[in-house]
Amino acid sequence: MKVVKFGGSSLASATQLEKVLNIVKSDLERKFIIVSAPGKRNSKDTKVTDALIKYYKHYISEKDVTEDQKWIIQRYQDIANDLHLDNRVMEKIQKAVLSLATLPITDNSFLYDTFLAAGEDNNAKLIAQYFNQNGINALYMHPKKAGIKVTSDPGNAQIIPSSYDRLEKLSDLEEVIVIPGFFGVTQDGQICTFSRGGSDITGSIVAAGVKADLYENFTDVDGIFAAHPGIIDNPNSITELTYREMRELAYAGFTVLHDEALIPAYRGHIPLVIKNTNNPSHPGTRIVLNHSKEQQPVVGISADDGFTSINLSKYLMNREIGFGRKVLQILEDLNISFEHMPTGIDDMSIIIRDRELTPIKEEEILRQLTHKIEVDKAEIERNLSILMVVGENMMSHIGVTAKAASALSENNINIEMISQGSSEVSILFVIRTEQKNDAIKALYNAFFQ
Template identity: 55%
Template sequence: MNVVKFGGSSLASGSQLKKVLQIVKGDKARKVVVVSAPGKRSSDDEKVTDLLIDLGMKALAKQDYQAVLSSVIARYSSIAEELNLGNEIIDEIELNLAALVAGNKQEPDYYLDAFKASGEDNNAKLVAAYFNHEGLPARYVNPQEAGLIVTNEPGNARVLPEAYEKLQQLRASEEVIIFPGFFGYTKDGKVCTFSRGGSDITGAILANGTQADLYENFTDVDAIYVANPNVVENPKGIKTLTYREMRELSYAGFSVLHDEALQPAFKQGIPVQIKNTNNPEAPGTSIVKERHSADQGVVGIASSHGFCSIYIEKYLMNREIGFGRRVLEILEDQKLSYEHMPSGIDDLTIILRDHQLSDEGEAALLERLRIELEADSVVVERNLALIMIVGEGMRRKIGTMSKAATAFAESNINIDMINQGASEVSVMFGIAADQEDKAIQALYKAFFE
């Protein structure tokens, strides 16, 4: 059996829900359906979740919330009307929202989380009603009933290990299960939402709990692309990606899916298939534990900016036991987390995310590095981009580095830093941020054209 998750754009309108029904009907294995809240119908539309946050804030602040409440209901109504569902489901949603407004305002975090979660929850009820209306037996399942127990951390809940066993029971259902994404219940019965990528997390948890054969993740792109489509025109799609490659690419700015959201599925070795609701015939991208086929080495190129480097020079540094450790202690002490630390004989470069380092913080850090480490020179450079080429096949492929470095050279891009460890799953290049797009284009050309 498969767990199938649909994202917000796949559920934004009645016509989208029709596609969803066809997809679910298209494969009997699709037994558990995880739904998001209705997303944007066009780029200037509003997501229901954003409207709900607005509604919750206004209700909490005792401001007039009628207009935004109406907007929320109007979104569900328009879907229900398009699908000829009648008023019953909309009445149920109205009642639910009224109950939320009347909820306990003494715990504002939980109060708001309940609003956020209702976007998915009410949409799951609506989807179940629609499927039944169209003759596909379906059942809305509430996360509390299913045993999706989470920590008491509003907006950042984590699933508790005991949840998985209980969720196994979902396999026994005769009907297709419609499960709201994005939240679970605490042991004391409160709604708590997950962080970023919330519905993806729910899907991955259910895939794990039900020991699914496949976790299908329907979104609005045909595949994960080998490079950012905003930078490279019509980039190729990736057919197969390993968990590991996915994670390396996510790190450097791939945004289709947040890799940590998929972790519960990865942990069980369940393959994840990225598909397009609007073009379900496209093969999509498989994310798997291991890849067996031979390939060209590099599977994807990613980049991210907003990094800075701190260059520390000290004569005889490499003879000074504990130097690197003391640098890292000072960073930790200044509440800075670092990304990489390439080193020479008498120098060391720390790469970190720029936003962590205010002008004041920079001054304090440099002072400490100069005084406590007696460094000869400490220099900060901002506006650094990290470019990564990723692929487990690189390990067996001589010449990857040559191809990449030649692409940089031919595009007249200076490489400030290079970092490649023994894993050989990725190589990182540090370059000036204003060269980022040019670098991605050059690497795409070198590896994929």
């Protein structure tokens, strides 16, 4: 039994949906289909999710939303017309889109999530109807009926563990179940979304719940590459990754798969494969618990922008009991999460994402470090990127870090800081953002050419 998730590019048009139909028909084990909202048909097109965001903003600003509603409804109507679907499904979709503008605005912390989730929910209705008209006995199922219960954290919902018991019962159904991705339902019946790109998360949750043999994630690329193809010309494709390797790569910029999507599948020991809707015969990239064969030390190189470092110095810092706790307490009180914290005997750097800082928070951090903890020096360093060299097999090979550092040095790329955990799954470098692309090329040439 397989759980299959299709991304927005796979569902953007009637032509793409015909490919999806053939993929599902070609394998009777594909029992659960998780769908995203329709993506872009071309580079100038608008995603349905983005159109819903615009609709929401106009609605809460009490502006005329007629054009927003027309555009979204017509977007689904175009697909329905091209597929010659029964008009009853469009009547349901139109009613659902219009009803969003009747929801209460004040004291409704789930309003934004409800608007966003409409993209996936309405697409699932349309796709279930399309399947039924073309030889697949399909059933649309809302996450509430499926039993996907989540915490009340708008935009960052977490699955409630009891959901897995309810999901397991779905495996007894005879139909192909079509479930909208990206959201669940709270204990109070409110629509609550996972973080953006969360249809991957829904697929992983369902796969773990029904104890699937495989979770297939269909997108628009032939799996995962050893480095970004926009930076490296024709990079090596990766046939197999472990969950830990994929987690590291996804964290540092590999956007093919949402990093949170790995957790349910990992805990349920469900193998996952990234495949291409436009080239379904390609084996793609398989993500497993442990490698099935010997791998080279480095499997991939990734990088991500948008980091800031808080650098501080204090003489004899290492002898001051509780110093690290006091620094982190400042961040906690300001609701700031940190990413990394390399230290020396008298120095400490705290890496955070740019979005965590506001001018007011930045000023308060520096004030408290200087006056409350009495550091000798505190400064903010911006325009940083994180560069990751990833591979579980690095631990059994000597000199990987030296090879990476030498490659960067030979290309005049300065390492701001370096970090490696005890598991030795990855080596993390912090570099200036303007040198990111050159750094990726240098490391790729060192390990893959």
